[in-house]
Amino acid sequence: MPELPEVETVRQTLKQLVLNKRVKDVSIFWDNIIKRPQDPNDFRAWIQGQELQDINRKGKFLIFHFEDISMVSHLRMEGKFGVYNASLPKPKHTHVIFHFTDGTELRYDDVRKFGTMHLFEKGQEWNEKPLIQLGPDPFDPSFTTEYFYAKLQKTSRLIKSVLLDQSVVAGLGNIYVDEALYKAGLHPERIAKELTYDEASRLKEASTQTIVEAVKQGGTTIRSYLNGQGEMGMFQQQLKVYGKENTGCFGCGNPIIKLKVSGRGTHVCPRCQK
DNA sequence: ACCGCTACCTGGCAGC
DNA sequence: TGCTGCCAGGTAGCGG
Numbered sequence: 001m002p003e004l005p006e007v008e009t010v011r012q013t014l015k016q017l018v019l020n021k022r023v024k025d026v027s028i029f030w031d032n033i034i035k036r037p038q039d040p041n042d043f044r045a046w047i048q049g050q051e052l053q054d055i056n057r058k059g060k061f062l063i064f065h066f067e068d069i070s071m072v073s074h075l076r077m078e079g080k081f082g083v084y085n086a087s088l089p090k091p092k093h094t095h096v097i098f099h100f101t102d103g104t105e106l107r108y109d110d111v112r113k114f115g116t117m118h119l120f121e122k123g124q125e126w127n128e129k130p131l132i133q134l135g136p137d138p139f140d141p142s143f144t145t146e147y148f149y150a151k152l153q154k155t156s157r158l159i160k161s162v163l164l165d166q167s168v169v170a171g172l173g174n175i176y177v178d179e180a181l182y183k184a185g186l187h188p189e190r191i192a193k194e195l196t197y198d199e200a201s202r203l204k205e206a207s208t209q210t211i212v213e214a215v216k217q218g219g220t221t222i223r224s225y226l227n228g229q230g231e232m233g234m235f236q237q238q239l240k241v242y243g244k245e246n247t248g249c250f251g252c253g254n255p256i257i258k259l260k261v262s263g264r265g266t267h268v269c270p271r272c273q274k
Numbered sequence: 275a276c277c278g279c280t281a282c283c284t285g286g287c288a289g290c
Numbered sequence: 291t292g293c294t295g296c297c298a299g300g301t302a303g304c305g306g
Contacts, residue, residue, distance in 0.1 A: 002299055002300070003299060003300095006299075032282080032283095060299095060300080074300080074301085075299090075300090076282090076299090076300050076301075077283090077298070077299065077300055077301095078283095078284085078298090078299085093284090110283090111283080111284055111285070112282080112283045112284050112285085112298090113282075113283050113284080114282060114283065114284095114300070114301085115300095116301095130301095155275080155276090156275085156276075157275090157276070157277090161276095161277095164300090166300095166301085173299050173300070174298090174299060174300085175299055176299090219299095220299075222298095222299070242299090262277085262278095263277095263278075263279085264300095265297075265298080
């Protein structure tokens, strides 16, 4: 599911469903998802008996606040959280289950098993990886044009690669980067330091607007199945370039093309993006 | 500091 | 119906 708008949608949905529930036990079926503490048995012991008090988000990370600990989780490519009745059978791709005392459970499903979970003592999560290396969210007041332009000035990387760098701005992924670059009229292969202040400003605004609008729409749903929580996103209807190769550009009618930039599939209108 | 490559995993799909 | 290879909303770690 995972760029900022999808993670935010999951956060809001989950909050309605699991707040103030107490964890009775945790089942772990794929150890590699658990990154901290190293031993999954310790993970289980830490979280047992804890009440879930809030769910937050930074970039693409979900932060589950329990009484004494925080759980930081990244969904990577296909991770999903859902709340179910404990009597329902466990699907093939469910790898972690948080059993609550009320007979419901929070399940983590992930076909590719790329997702991660870290536990920290309350408050400590902000001082360590992975959260410590994140830049501001796109709509955070500290994500200013001055900040962004200064970052761009320092690097010769391609602009697409910089937008994907979570330490510069947190939450954009392959879909929204392509959309933001299109909105700003900038080609993904431009050298970051060669952007003018005005172009940096346009791109900063385009990035923020794209993310804000996608959050309003509940994110983008492509390829992924409905997980029963009703959080089907609608932003896919607003996509202008992502997945639109060989269709006419909304601006000029010329075909959108697909290329590889920094190893990622990249969608661009060569006429509108310079 | 950068790039490209590999790894982590599985499944869908195009092409033969 | 296979099989093969490529692709996928992500990121860390490696060597050059």
